Amino acid sequence: MxxxxxxxxxxxxxxxxxxxxxxxxxxxxxxxxxxxxxxxxxxxxxxxxxxxxxxxxxxxxxxxxxxxxxxxxxxxxxxxxxxxxxxxxxxxxxxxxxxxxxxxxxxxxxxxxxxxxxxxxxxxxxxxxxxLGPGSGAVSNPVLFRYLRSLHLLSILEIGYPRLAALLEPVTWRLLDLNHGRLVKNKSSPILESLIVILNNPWFERVWTLQEVAFGRKCIVMQGSHALNWESLCLGYLAIPTRGLNRRAETDRLLSRWRLYLALRGRSIEAIPKSRFQGESQAEAELRLLAEIRNMKATIPHDRIYSLYALFQAMGIALPSPDYNKDIAAVFEEAVVSYIRCRQNMAIITLTSPPAEASGFPSWVPDWLTPGHYAEPLIWKLADFDAQPPITMKLTLTQETGNGRLGVMAKRLGIIKKLVCCPLVGESGLPRDAVYREFVQACSDWRRFISSGLTGHPYAEKNPRQIEAALLQAYHHAIPGDNALGPWYRWLRDGRRGAKMPVANAFLIEVAKRRRPTARWFIYVLDTGYCGVAGSGCVVGDAIALLPSLHPLVLRARPSSSSAGAEYRVVTPAYCEGVINGKLSTRLGELEETVLV
Incomplete structure (x- = not known):
């Protein structure tokens, strides 16, 4: 031996x-x-x-x-x-x-x-x-790999010889079963099935694959004895029909990941050119990359950060040197602080719902250990409000930063003194008529709350009805007038003027189909008169603060504060009417040190 x-x-x-x-x-x-x-x-x-x-x-x-x-x-x-x-x-x-x-x-x-x-x-x-493994059944069939090579050759012709490709297009598309660049389900179902099996290979779930694809000057995909280049596989993925294919749902979870693969490398045979991460798309690409790693697998938790080490070096972000002896919470904390300091952007702390306090992780560190969707806490879709972070506040991390704490100068907007929960359809599992009565009662309370709660709004010269519309926007955004939700919104907004209540069946079906929220959200009023919308988890007594480069955050004071600055745990992001999009001027003297823990 x-x-x-x-x-x-x-x-x-x-x-x-x-x-x-x-x-x-x-x-x-x-x-x-x-x-x-x-x-x-x-x-x-x-x-x-x-x-x-x-x-x-x-x-x-x-x-x-x-x-x-x-x-x-x-x-x-x-x-x-x-x-x-x-x-x-x-x-x-x-x-x-x-x-x-x-x-x-x-x-x-x-x-x-x-x-x-x-x-x-x-x-x-x-x-x-x-x-990708030895392969078996349809996946090991060389027909799929030959097909993808032909698809890649067609792409090369279209780029290098467009006139020739245009002449050959009717023939090549018919031979390849393509229709406007998409695979035809009826003719290519075996190829589609094999391709989907390939895309669900465990290799695509590994967190290290992002770096390996990004830096490989030439990538060859192998399964069994069959091989093809990476570009051919990318083209095959892009040719999958987005509609009419009942198996598409299996690849939807890969969509954001493949966008990362294509953005990092795509058809290029070079390492990451810095031009791909310049301009407005840079922050979005980085944050999507950081959000997606929570859905990928790593043998060691530290690798959720260390697998991106070279990628972020290429993007100009200096992460701490890898050290597998460090506690995983410290690894995550250091990555977040490094990103904030380098990019002057705090959006990384709202990539996920805050970790539970019992987890031992600070509330400002993304929960990279629990799978979930990108920007999951923004259940009311802040984009619906045209809510852009303020640009007047300078981002400065204070000396309190370190050992699980993130110190920043912030503008405190006030304390929540009133809350009303926006109704969820069918949450209780009641019969449809009971659900409708419950919903109508909740909406009536909601409407009265909005009408009475806005009298002390700091922007008194603004039409209160415009404020009401903004607060209800999370529920009625872009609803057509002839839609079943249109009459409901008009009743909710104008009920005190005699608008008719919408018909129950059509309304409930439409809400359940189009606008059913996935979690609770609340309309709030602060003791300073500001009002807005916040996610689940907030309670009366929570504070709302405006932090540099972020939407307002709901913060909960920690009972045992030991530093000069008050300590808070992050609860959820929020929308606050009249303070974002540069509407609230902030002077240096109005900023207070806020320590997130």
């Missing part, structure tokens, strides 16, 4: 690669040699980087490394068997083999250093091999 393989210390800016030895029979034992390569001299030792799913972590498959035994996982073993050449050695970089995965302090220190240069490892590889 061969002795176990032991790792030797790596020189600075060096990596290990394996030289996979050839074999003519797939049943032969896997053998390789391990070499050290300096990243500044990879031209003398080119290598391919493997991107794959680790799968089960049990290591029980032997690999002969320089005459010694190294155990690998099943997925790694299958990939090596498939990639092993018949005649000449093949040089590969595989993270599970080339980085010491032991739990010793020496191994952890090595992993910290290797993760910090991971983007460069993929960028300097001759190509990235995306291994």
């Amino acid at each position: 061969a002795p176990p393989f032991s790792y030797q210390r790596l020189p600075e800016r060096s990596i290990r690669v394996i030289k996979l030895l050839p074999s003519r029979r797939p049943t032969d034992a896997l053998r390789c040699n391990i070499l050290n390569v300096h990243l500044d001299h990879v031209a003398s030792q080119p290598y391919e980087a493997l991107s794959y799913v680790w799968g089960e972590l049990t290591r029980q498959w032997p690999l002969d490394c320089d005459g010694k035994e190294l155990l690998v996982t099943r997925n790694c073993h299958e990939a090596l068997v498939s990639l092993r050449p018949r005649y000449l050695p093949r040089t590969l970089w595989i993270d599970a083999i080339c980085i010491d995965q032991a739990g010793t302090p020496e191994a952890t220190a090595e992993r910290n250093g290797q993760v910090s240069i991971m983007g460069e490892v993929y960028f300097k590889s001759s190509r990235v091999l995306i291994w």
Whole structure:
């Protein structure tokens, strides 16, 4: 029996690669040699980087490394068997083999250093091999891969030879079963089914894949013995019909992720050009990237941040160096503070609903451990209000920042003194007529509250009916006049003038179909006279503050404040009438230190 393989210390800016030895029979034992390569001299030792799913972590498959035994996982073993050449050695970089995965302090220190240069490892590889597994059934059928190659060739013709492509278009579209660039369901259903199976491969759920695709100068997708380039797969994804395909729902969860893949790399064979992250789309791209990692899988929680380390370096954002010895809460906190300081933008703290206090995470740190949708707490759609963050407030983090605290100079708008809950249709599971009576009663109370609660509004010269319309906008935004919700809104707004109550059945069906909220939201009035709309969780006594680069936030004072500035937990974002979009001028003397915990 061969002795176990032991790792030797790596020189600075060096990596290990394996030289996979050839074999003519797939049943032969896997053998390789391990070499050290300096990243500044990879031209003398080119290598391919493997991107794959680790799968089960049990290591029980032997690999002969320089005459010694190294155990690998099943997925790694299958990939090596498939990639092993018949005649000449093949040089590969595989993270599970080339980085010491032991739990010793020496191994952890090595992993910290290797993760910090991971983007460069993929960028300097001759190509990235995306291994989707051995494949089975329709997925391993070469018809799909041949089809995607043909689709890619058509795209090349359209870009390089538009006149020729226009002449060939009727023939090529008919042969490829395309209609205006979309696959035709009736003719291409086997291809569609196989493509959807590919897109639901666990590889697309890995958080590291974003970086691996972004930095790979050439990416090859492999399943079994079949291969095609990344651009062909992207075109296949874009050709999936958005309507008329009953399986499309299975790929909807991948849509935002694929937008990231296409934005980061798309058809380019270069690393991320900085031009892709300049202008108005830069912040949106970064925040979507940060939001999406909560829905991706990582073996170690720290990797939800460290997998983006090289990406954000390329974008000009300096994150702290990887350190797997740190507590996960500290890793998340440092990433948020680094982003805020670099981008002068606090929107990152509202990417998710605040973590529960019992979780041990500060309320201003996104909940990256719980899957969910982008900007989930904005259930009333702040965009409906044309609510842009203020641009007059300078973002300054105070000395209180650190150890789970985020100190910032903010404008306190007031304390909630009145709340009314906006009704939810069918929440109680009552019969339809009872639901309607309950809803009508709630709306009547709601209307009276709005009418009586706005008398002390600071902007008295503004028409109160315009304020009422703004507060109800979350529920009636862009409703057509002939829609069943139109009469309801007119009754809700003008009931005191004799407007007729809408018919129950048509109204309830329409609300349930088009505008049913997914969580409670509230109309509030502050002790200072301001009013607005806030999400679930707020209570009378909560404060609302305006922070730089953010919509107003509902904050709850922490009973045991120990610092000079009051401590608050974030509850939910809010809309406040008359204070956003630059409507409220803020002088430096009006700002108070607010410490978020």
